Amino acid sequence: MHFAILVFPGTNCERDTLHVVQDVLGETGALVWHEAIDLSPFDAVIVPGGFAHGDYLRTGAVARFSPVMDSVAEFAANGKLVLGICNGFQILCEAGLLPGALRRNYTSHFICRDSYLRVESNRNPFLHLTNVGDVLRMPVRHGEGCYTVDDDTLADMERNNQVVLRYVNRRGELDDASNPNGSVSNIAGVCNERGNVFGLMPHPEAASEAILGSADGLRIFAGMTRELDPTRARTADLNPTMVL
Numbered sequence: 673m674h675f676a677i678l679v680f681p682g683t684n685c686e687r688d689t690l691h692v693v694q695d696v697l698g699e700t701g702a703l704v705w706h707e708a709i710d711l712s713p714f715d716a717v718i719v720p721g722g723f724a725h726g727d728y729l730r731t732g733a734v735a736r737f738s739p740v741m742d743s744v745a746e747f748a749a750n751g752k753l754v755l756g757i758c759n760g761f762q763i764l765c766e767a768g769l770l771p772g773a774l775r776r777n778y779t780s781h782f783i784c785r786d787s788y789l790r791v792e793s794n795r796n797p798f799l800h801l802t803n804v805g806d807v808l809r810m811p812v813r814h815g816e817g818c819y820t821v822d823d824d825t826l827a828d829m830e831r832n833n834q835v836v837l838r839y840v841n842r843r844g845e846l847d848d849a850s851n852p853n854g855s856v857s858n859i860a861g862v863c864n865e866r867g868n869v870f871g872l873m874p875h876p877e878a879a880s881e882a883i884l885g886s887a888d889g890l891r892i893f894a895g896m897t898r899e900l901d902p903t904r905a906r907t908a909d910l911n912p913t914m915v916l
């Protein structure tokens with residue numbers, strides 16, 4: 673399975689993401705500059721984290737106009753898998769491929785810490801290797817991670833299983849102290865109606881190996897691989913030193 677990992681001026685998580693795809697998951701990937709328009713060689717697209725265009729105006733507000741984003745929209749419209757991580761999530765929201773928007777954290781400070789995420793829906797190609805209620809640990813590091821969406825859209829999203837991950841405490845309980853950025857309804861990750869586009873603020877690529885303290889993020893990447901090829905990437909078959 674061949675992953676495109678997009679690179680905008682200011683992206684900084686592309687190599688970590690490529691490492692997980694190639695060295696941990698055993699798939700292939702390529703870094704794709706934002707001026708590219710041909711995504712036909714790829715099975716899936718990852719929009720990684722970083723500071724595209726220096727976060728000027730608003731995170732992702734400039735990146736959404738990059739030539740590659742028309743191709744990403746077409747890729748998604750064809751039902752192919754698109755994952756947005758942190759800045760990638762922001763870009764996908766700005767591009768209208770995911771509902772809602774990311775605003776400045778409620779404290780106005782940049783935050784960098786571990787977060788606990790509860791799986792709210794596994795009825796999508798990204799979380800189908802998890803169970804509803806599972807608690808995953810991954811770091812957050814962002815300044816504009818406060819997810820916001822209007823009430824009517826949120827109600828539609830809830831009905832349609834589009835609220836995928838919520839910030840919780842380590843016991844899996846919802847509380848305000850576990851919501852690092854003030855997101856509406858503790859939302860950490862959402863998918864589109866069809867389920868083939870998924871964005872989250874925490875960084876699964878930074879939690880995909882035991883040496884990093886958590887391999888929970890790998891379940892998302894392995895989920896994508898398994899979706900496209902059921903014979904691939906059984907988490908149990910992955911290098912045991914990589915998985916907690």
Ligand SMILES: NC(=O)CC[C@H](N)C(=O)O
Pocket residue numbers: 720721722723724727731757758759760813814815816817
């Ligand atoms: N780690 C990231 O992708 C950060 C995203 C964005 N630059 C922010 O601060 O919100």
